[in-house]
Amino acid sequence: MYSRKVLKFLEKNKIRLNDKAKIITLDDEIEGILLNRPDYLEDDTLIIKLSNGYNIGINLRNIKSIKVISKTKPVKTINSKDKIPKKPFISILHTGGTIASKVDYRTGGVVSRFSPDELIKMFPDLKNYGGIHSVFLGNMFSDDMRFSHYKKMAEAVKAEISKGSKGVIITHGTDTLGYTSAALSFMLENVPIPVILVGAQRSSDRGSSDAGMNLICAVKFIKKTSFKGVGICMHENNNDEACVILSGVNARKMHTSRRGAFKTINNDLIARVEYEGNGITFLSEHHNKSGKFKAMTGMSDKVGIVKIHTNFSAEQISFFEEKKYKGLIIEGTGLGHAPISETDKLTKEHSRIRKAIKSLIDSGCVVVMCSQAINGRVNMNVYSPGRDLLNMGVVSGDTMISETAFVKLAWLLGNYKKEEAKRLMNENLRGEIKKRLLL
Numbered sequence: 001m002y003s004r005k006v007l008k009f010l011e012k013n014k015i016r017l018n019d020k021a022k023i024i025t026l027d028d029e030i031e032g033i034l035l036n037r038p039d040y041l042e043d044d045t046l047i048i049k050l051s052n053g054y055n056i057g058i059n060l061r062n063i064k065s066i067k068v069i070s071k072t073k074p075v076k077t078i079n080s081k082d083k084i085p086k087k088p089f090i091s092i093l094h095t096g097g098t099i100a101s102k103v104d105y106r107t108g109g110v111v112s113r114f115s116p117d118e119l120i121k122m123f124p125d126l127k128n129y130g131g132i133h134s135v136f137l138g139n140m141f142s143d144d145m146r147f148s149h150y151k152k153m154a155e156a157v158k159a160e161i162s163k164g165s166k167g168v169i170i171t172h173g174t175d176t177l178g179y180t181s182a183a184l185s186f187m188l189e190n191v192p193i194p195v196i197l198v199g200a201q202r203s204s205d206r207g208s209s210d211a212g213m214n215l216i217c218a219v220k221f222i223k224k225t226s227f228k229g230v231g232i233c234m235h236e237n238n239n240d241e242a243c244v245i246l247s248g249v250n251a252r253k254m255h256t257s258r259r260g261a262f263k264t265i266n267n268d269l270i271a272r273v274e275y276e277g278n279g280i281t282f283l284s285e286h287h288n289k290s291g292k293f294k295a296m297t298g299m300s301d302k303v304g305i306v307k308i309h310t311n312f313s314a315e316q317i318s319f320f321e322e323k324k325y326k327g328l329i330i331e332g333t334g335l336g337h338a339p340i341s342e343t344d345k346l347t348k349e350h351s352r353i354r355k356a357i358k359s360l361i362d363s364g365c366v367v368v369m370c371s372q373a374i375n376g377r378v379n380m381n382v383y384s385p386g387r388d389l390l391n392m393g394v395v396s397g398d399t400m401i402s403e404t405a406f407v408k409l410a411w412l413l414g415n416y417k418k419e420e421a422k423r424l425m426n427e428n429l430r431g432e433i434k435k436r437l438l439l
Helices: 004-012 116-121 124-129 147-163 177-187 211-224 315-322 345-362 384-392 402-415 418-424
Strands: 020-025 029-035 045-049 055-059 063-070 089-094 101-104 109-112 131-136 167-171 194-198 229-235 242-247 251-253 262-264 271-274 280-282 303-307 327-332 366-371
Touching: 020 045, 029 055, 089 147, 089 211, 124 211, 131 147, 147 167, 147 177, 167 211, 177 194, 177 229, 177 251, 177 402, 194 211, 211 229, 211 242, 211 271, 211 280, 242 262, 303 315, 303 402, 315 345, 327 402, 345 366, 345 384, 366 402, 366 418, 402 418
Parallel strands: 089 131, 089 167, 167 194, 194 229, 303 327, 327 366
Antiparallel strands: 020 029, 020 063, 029 045, 045 055, 101 109, 229 242, 242 271, 251 262, 271 280
């Protein structure tokens, strides 16, 4: 909050938060939107958001004059318990993450702090896109997500559809966003509206934040296209020119901090959304599925992932049999391999690994092979270790990334009997398997 001195200054000049103003300083002329003051700044500093998206602070003592260019009407937000806005409206479901976070300048860390209303008020451009129905689901970092949260989100999407929502945006942390988008892709069968997950690599109060642009581009995409399905909207690259819409089952976070961190794997981008203007370009064919919409939210908790590495041991497989797991994704090497060949006295453990995998499958666990390679297809028919694994009963993960295969297997085992689930792992249900890959 601003100090009394600043509030009196703003009142005298008839300026409110989110108004656009021209400020003449001792050194420069600046135009921007007046924002609220973060707690860490000195009391006499105005915070202005420039047109390039960055925030600057201007001390009152450096201001010669200030004039309102345009008044901003307060953004009307409606909480889930309140009256639903007039149609068409877009629903924003808040789960937390960096997009709903700010820096705690006492510790230097990022904390989830913004309420839904606070988040929307930070982005006044949202007022240009009609009614917003804001629903609070949680305020958590994505590392804390569990299958039960996916079910909660799917049920919330279903509720918004029943109220007449034109599209749903889910704000979400980026670290496990790919898992959630895949889970919702499978749970929401024949979803009749766009469901777009939006995250941010930089917290919403930082000048370099990507939160506002990602959110606004998602809203534009929903308003101006007829897309149906689950997708992700994030920066295309480090520039502030465009966001891209990625498939919910083919996206992976490929960088820890860059704004253009998400890439589509073994598939094409769905669309590019320009931040300035109204340009939206579809980059691949997308066929909206018809059929009865239903939410299938079952998920088996007894599904795991194990990564093959040098010096791997049999006990790393045996664990899943001891704990009675129903499904396991093996993230193998190359075309889908594991160390199961005893070639000398130093590789006796590999015979035990072979037996452990076979015993796990015989116990009733569905074992699926994916590759550690980022791109390409699992092909277990090329080399003898792969063929041996196939003969044991290991299922090929084809072109699926391991995160998607993990979520798909848990979903299948939560909704179907084992043999049906095993069969459906190799069927392309939501675009997760690509029939033809261009080298």
